[in-house]
Amino acid sequence: MRIVVASGKGGTGKTTVAASLALVAGEAVRFLDCDVEAPNAALFLNPVIKTRQEVGIQLPVVDETLCTYCGRCAEVCEFHAIAVIGKKTLVFPELCHGCGSCTLVCPEKAISERLDVLGVLESGRTPSGIDFAQGVLNVGEPMAVPIIRELKKWDTISLRGEISLEATSALPGRSLRLEERSPRDDIEIRDAPPGASCPVVETLRGADFALLVTEPTPFGLHDLKQVVEIARELGLPAGVVVNRDGIGDNAVEAYCAAANIPILMRIPMERRIAEAIASGQTLIDAAPEYRARFRELLESILARAA
Amino acid sequence: MKQLVILSGKGGTGKTCLTAAFAHLAANGPLAGQVILADADVDAANLELVLQPTLIEQQDFKGGKVAVIDQETCAACGDCQAVCRFDAINYTDGLYVVDPIACDGCAACVYQCPTGSIEMREQLAGKFYFSESRYGPLYHANLLPGQENSGKLVTLVKQRARLQALDEQRELLIVDGPPGIGCPVIAAVSGADLALVVAEPTVSGAHDMRRALETLQHFGVRALVCINKADIFPAGTHQIEAFCRERAIETVGQIPFDLTVASAMVAGEAVTAFQPQSAASLAIRQVWERVSASILEKKP
Numbered sequence: 001m002r003i004v005v006a007s008g009k010g011g012t013g014k015t016t017v018a019a020s021l022a023l024v025a026g027e028a029v030r031f032l033d034c035d036v037e038a039p040n041a042a043l044f045l046n047p048v049i050k051t052r053q054e055v056g057i058q059l060p061v062v063d064e065t066l067c068t069y070c071g072r073c074a075e076v077c078e079f080h081a082i083a084v085i086g087k088k089t090l091v092f093p094e095l096c097h098g099c100g101s102c103t104l105v106c107p108e109k110a111i112s113e114r115l116d117v118l119g120v121l122e123s124g125r126t127p128s129g130i131d132f133a134q135g136v137l138n139v140g141e142p143m144a145v146p147i148i149r150e151l152k153k154w155d156t157i158s159l160r161g162e163i164s165l166e167a168t169s170a171l172p173g174r175s176l177r178l179e180e181r182s183p184r185d186d187i188e189i190r191d192a193p194p195g196a197s198c199p200v201v202e203t204l205r206g207a208d209f210a211l212l213v214t215e216p217t218p219f220g221l222h223d224l225k226q227v228v229e230i231a232r233e234l235g236l237p238a239g240v241v242v243n244r245d246g247i248g249d250n251a252v253e254a255y256c257a258a259a260n261i262p263i264l265m266r267i268p269m270e271r272r273i274a275e276a277i278a279s280g281q282t283l284i285d286a287a288p289e290y291r292a293r294f295r296e297l298l299e300s301i302l303a304r305a306a
Numbered sequence: 307m308k309q310l311v312i313l314s315g316k317g318g319t320g321k322t323c324l325t326a327a328f329a330h331l332a333a334n335g336p337l338a339g340q341v342i343l344a345d346a347d348v349d350a351a352n353l354e355l356v357l358q359p360t361l362i363e364q365q366d367f368k369g370g371k372v373a374v375i376d377q378e379t380c381a382a383c384g385d386c387q388a389v390c391r392f393d394a395i396n397y398t399d400g401l402y403v404v405d406p407i408a409c410d411g412c413a414a415c416v417y418q419c420p421t422g423s424i425e426m427r428e429q430l431a432g433k434f435y436f437s438e439s440r441y442g443p444l445y446h447a448n449l450l451p452g453q454e455n456s457g458k459l460v461t462l463v464k465q466r467a468r469l470q471a472l473d474e475q476r477e478l479l480i481v482d483g484p485p486g487i488g489c490p491v492i493a494a495v496s497g498a499d500l501a502l503v504v505a506e507p508t509v510s511g512a513h514d515m516r517r518a519l520e521t522l523q524h525f526g527v528r529a530l531v532c533i534n535k536a537d538i539f540p541a542g543t544h545q546i547e548a549f550c551r552e553r554a555i556e557t558v559g560q561i562p563f564d565l566t567v568a569s570a571m572v573a574g575e576a577v578t579a580f581q582p583q584s585a586a587s588l589a590i591r592q593v594w595e596r597v598s599a600s601i602l603e604k605k606p
Contacts, residue, residue, distance in 0.1 A: 007509075008350055009317065009318060009350055009352075010314075010317005010318040010350070010485040011316060011317045011318010011319060011321075011485075011506075012317075015510065027542065030523045034496075036488075037485075037486030037488045037517070038315050038316050038317075038361055038485065038486055038487065038514040038517060039489075040509070040510035040513060042343075043509045043510060043513060044509075044576065058391075067524065075369075076414075076417050077552045078370075078371065078411055078412050078413050078426075079412070087351070090571060095447075097412055098391065099391055099392075099410060099413075099414050100389065100391055100412075100414055101413060101414040102410055103387060104414060104417065105417050105420060124555075128588060135486075137487065137488060138515065139487060139520040139521050139524050140486070140492075140521060140524040140525070142457060142488050142491060142492050144486070144488045144489070144490035149392075161455060184310060186371030192319075193319075193458075193485075193486060194317035194350065194470060194485050194486070195347075195349040195350050195351040195484065195485070195486075195490075196449070196451045196452065197349040197449055197452070197454065197456045197490075198452070198453070198454045198456075199488070200349075200452070201407055201452045205407070205408065216356045217568055217571050217572060218352075218571055218574070219350075219355060219571060221323065222350070222351075222352055222355060223352070224351040226349065226350065226451045227451070229451040229452070230451045230452045233451070233452060234407065244574065247565060247568040248569075248571070248572050249572045263462050269340065271563075274535075274538050274563075275538055275539055277540050278507060278509070278511075278539035278542055279508075279509065279539055279541070279542070280507035280509040299594065
């Protein structure tokens with residue numbers, strides 16, 4: 001069961017909700033922080049990081065002794081990341097998507113590939129026994145999606161360190177396809193990035209349920225609608241958590257009713273909660289009455305996604 | 307013409323509310339008529355919700371292409387699936403089908419298909435808008451949910467805004483940035499003269515502020531920091547100030563937690579226009595004074 005916690009708008013409480021869900025999920029729960037640009041879940045769950053692996057994309061490397069400057073590589077590259085100028089073949093790493101088209105079409109087999117590091121995957125265990133992994137995008141790198149893609153391929157066995165990390169290949173497209181994976185009855189919680197573009201889609205792909213955290217304001221509603229559309233396109237069941245309930249207006253509630261999306265939980269705006277979370281406490285540590293409520297939320301998600 | 311970009315790292319720290327307030331203050335001060343606005347958060351474009359502008363122009367934004375397989379001629383050999391590094395080709399009921407959401411648009415499959423059955427089709431990825439708001443021209447956009455190339459759309463929005471600013475010899479372009487540090491942020495930061503990082507005194511806010519500052523340093527853009535919701539966790543506010551002092555990054559003010567900010571948003575108003583005397587409005591006014599002075603006086 002893979003549950004993604006997403007929101008559209010940033011700062012609505014995704015990490016707060018995702019961490020709380022993981023903490024009440026009991027045994028066999030793993031947590032993937034897919035917000036690789038701003039990964040924050042570790043600040044609340046405090047995992048002991050045991051493994052670290054560089055990840056990225058496969059960049060072409062041209063062997064000048066074999067290259068005949070025919071220009072076929074440049075012709076097929078949709079991203080203008082490789083160019084032949086006179087007797088020189090240039091690769092522009094910041095434009096490359098690592099798709100391998102140039103490698104495949106080179107008639108001289110003059111192109112090999114090397115890993116271009118975009119970030120790291122880190123994994124470990126939290127004191128409460130959650131298997132934890134996060135991706136961290138390197139500063140200055142634009143592409144978050146390849147890191148999220150690799151992060152999702154980590155399974156609990158590798159997270160527990162029983163298989164050497166080198167065995168989980170960093171090559172794109174070499175891992176098991178999602179639908180070929182064996183079914184699992186454990187719970188995976190993915191903390192999504194904000195927004196509604198490709199990193200959010202990559203986080204949601206292959207999931208079983210989208211839990212959408214919003215706040216009852218015009219910004220919260222506008223951005224919620226965007227993510228609802230993505231969830232629909234992917235055919236994912238979805239439910240909403242209204243955070244900071246009591247501020248703003250009732251438009252989120254009206255939208256959810258009209259769009260037939262259940263509101264599964266409401267977290268009232270309480271300054272003591274905001275203060276506790278600011279200091280790095282989890283919601284269920286700051287307000288223990290939420291433990292039972294999150295347990296109910298989890299049960300409700302499991303029932304809806306089944 | 308100077309370019310100011312508002313960033314945060316973490317989402318929801320108040321970038322858009324602050325940008326709207328800056329637009330209001332600029333339009334009612336010495337910079338009246340001198341400011342152009344650009345909303346660079348194209349997948350959560352919220353500035354228009356506050357400014358409620360009048361739409362002047364819109365254009366389709368063609369994003370990347372996606373592969374489409376012609377089932378009439380497809381020999382179902384599976385070569386396309388074998389070369390796809392984005393898990394975008396599914397095999398179901400004897401047919402190979404491209405998942406347009408997963409397709410990266412690289413066309414690797416097109417060149418491998420022995421029967422020439424795959425073509426690339428351009429996709430509508432979003433809309434680009436130019437509007438007039440009560441506080442000046444606004445360039446904005448809407449990325450369709452789930453689309454790629456948000457960096458390119460950000461670049462388009464900024465280019466158009468910049469051109470008008472240069473044409474009309476306006477003094478300042480204010481860019482409302484996206485959260486994070488990746489592709490759309492890099493596009494938003496490019497060409498900026500100054501960045502204001504809106505921090506939040508939470509463990510997450512401080513962590514992501516550091517990532518945003520590192521990104522700005524990486525691209526050589528000078529940064530100022532203001533602390534929003536500063537009274538929610540005073541110890542965190544002190545830590546952010548100490549961090550900035552150590553690195554010689556100027557902090558330009560603290561904005562208290564104030565529910566009138568949410569009420570202003572519901573009313574479709576900049577908070578400084580909605581309740582000019584509220585605690586947040588008074589603090590934002592001071593931040594604006596310092597930011598506008600800093601960007602317009604500082605010679606590059």
